[in-house]
Amino acid sequence: MSHPPVATAIPSSSLHEIFRAADARELATGSPVIRLHVGEPYFTPPAEVAEAIADAQRAGRTSYTDVEGLAELRRGLATKLDLENGLDTPISRIFVTPGSCQGLSALLLSMAEPGTEILLPELHWPIHVQQALLAGLRPIFYALDESHFPDPDSIAAVSGPNTRILLVNSPSNPTGAVMDADRLRALLALGRERGWQLISDEAYEHFVYEGNHVSMASMERDLPDDQRIVHSVFTFSKSLAMTGYRLGYVVTATDAAAAALRVVQEAGIIAPPTPVQYGGIAALQMPAAAEVNRKLVQQNRDEVLPALRDAGLLRELPAGGWYAMLDISCTGLSAEDFTAQLLEERGVAVVPGSGFGLRPQLDDRGALVAMETDAKAGDLVRIAFCVDPEVLKSGVAELLAFVQDRNVR
Numbered sequence: 001m002s003h004p005p006v007a008t009a010i011p012s013s014s015l016h017e018i019f020r021a022a023d024a025r026e027l028a029t030g031s032p033v034i035r036l037h038v039g040e041p042y043f044t045p046p047a048e049v050a051e052a053i054a055d056a057q058r059a060g061r062t063s064y065t066d067v068e069g070l071a072e073l074r075r076g077l078a079t080k081l082d083l084e085n086g087l088d089t090p091i092s093r094i095f096v097t098p099g100s101c102q103g104l105s106a107l108l109l110s111m112a113e114p115g116t117e118i119l120l121p122e123l124h125w126p127i128h129v130q131q132a133l134l135a136g137l138r139p140i141f142y143a144l145d146e147s148h149f150p151d152p153d154s155i156a157a158v159s160g161p162n163t164r165i166l167l168v169n170s171p172s173n174p175t176g177a178v179m180d181a182d183r184l185r186a187l188l189a190l191g192r193e194r195g196w197q198l199i200s201d202e203a204y205e206h207f208v209y210e211g212n213h214v215s216m217a218s219m220e221r222d223l224p225d226d227q228r229i230v231h232s233v234f235t236f237s238k239s240l241a242m243t244g245y246r247l248g249y250v251v252t253a254t255d256a257a258a259a260a261l262r263v264v265q266e267a268g269i270i271a272p273p274t275p276v277q278y279g280g281i282a283a284l285q286m287p288a289a290a291e292v293n294r295k296l297v298q299q300n301r302d303e304v305l306p307a308l309r310d311a312g313l314l315r316e317l318p319a320g321g322w323y324a325m326l327d328i329s330c331t332g333l334s335a336e337d338f339t340a341q342l343l344e345e346r347g348v349a350v351v352p353g354s355g356f357g358l359r360p361q362l363d364d365r366g367a368l369v370a371m372e373t374d375a376k377a378g379d380l381v382r383i384a385f386c387v388d389p390e391v392l393k394s395g396v397a398e399l400l401a402f403v404q405d406r407n408v409r
């Protein structure tokens, strides 16, 4: 029996479809689409970052670095992780990666026992699912309550003897939920009790509008190194709008995990791009920049999103991140139809929730036989609120008018 390549069975993320549809509409109508589908911020990276990269290039600092990245950058990251995140980690466990997306993917490859299970939130960033499948893992989805929070019981309920990894993402893409220390502690306790490894994706660490960001690995600060189980993933992409620079970093829980990740990175990238790492060193010199950016996104949230809540589309304002999940069930439309008609009639691009509620169906061998979606996600659409305030305002106004139209018909 033949086994087709796994990647041929995994659909590309629904975001790509929206990109294509938005571009096609612009071509057809000649007028710009209001782009609320993509998490690209309207603020720009610090000029110092570009200068540091250009300087590095001009000075010929362009050869391969260690597979983990420049020691100078990793020393700076260790200080940032200590002061901001409460992590106590030697630089030998910090890996600079070309974006945290690659870091996550490599981490999963380094941890995966093929055929075992990884627990993901029922509403998730679809790339987590793609990465899990490519690593040979079987994704299992844990329930979230109506405020999009998991609890240990709901996670325990879907886990089994083959479960190895629990992934948490706070602040969350796509829901904006932010977990507090008590909740994270409870999930960590469950993970420890069951002998799991934990992955904490903290891409949106600097975008918290209510409460504080808590790094799960800070709760293991006082444990001997070889007893830690939390692997953390961070990025410069969001905090400093450095999305296209591709600069992130992974902190492994133990030296053994670092040794495995080193192999995956050697095989996959040899080393992260050198000049960009000098940009990272410059970025670490400006910790206040992330706070400025947080305020900009919070202002968008506070000024524009309440209208969506008042219209019954949003239960509560997202406590963090760049995205809000709107419940569009009042329109009677599926998320796909809502998205297509909103783009067609009002020129506003959003993402259907089904793209964040993937349910891959695997056979006994672990081969992907179908990609289904969760029914609940079919009532949701995601908007990004990190965009230009005027774009956000007009997009939300059009969306509300579209919903109003549907409700009076």
Ligand SMILES: Cc1ncc(COP(=O)(O)O)c(C=O)c1O
Binding pocket: 039, 098, 099, 100, 101, 102, 125, 169, 172, 173, 201, 203, 234, 235, 236, 237, 243, 246, 247, 248
């Ligand atoms: C939850 C989450 N994790 C990780 C990433 C990866 O970001 P990057 O690869 O730019 O660091 C993203 C990007 O959208 C994200 O939403």
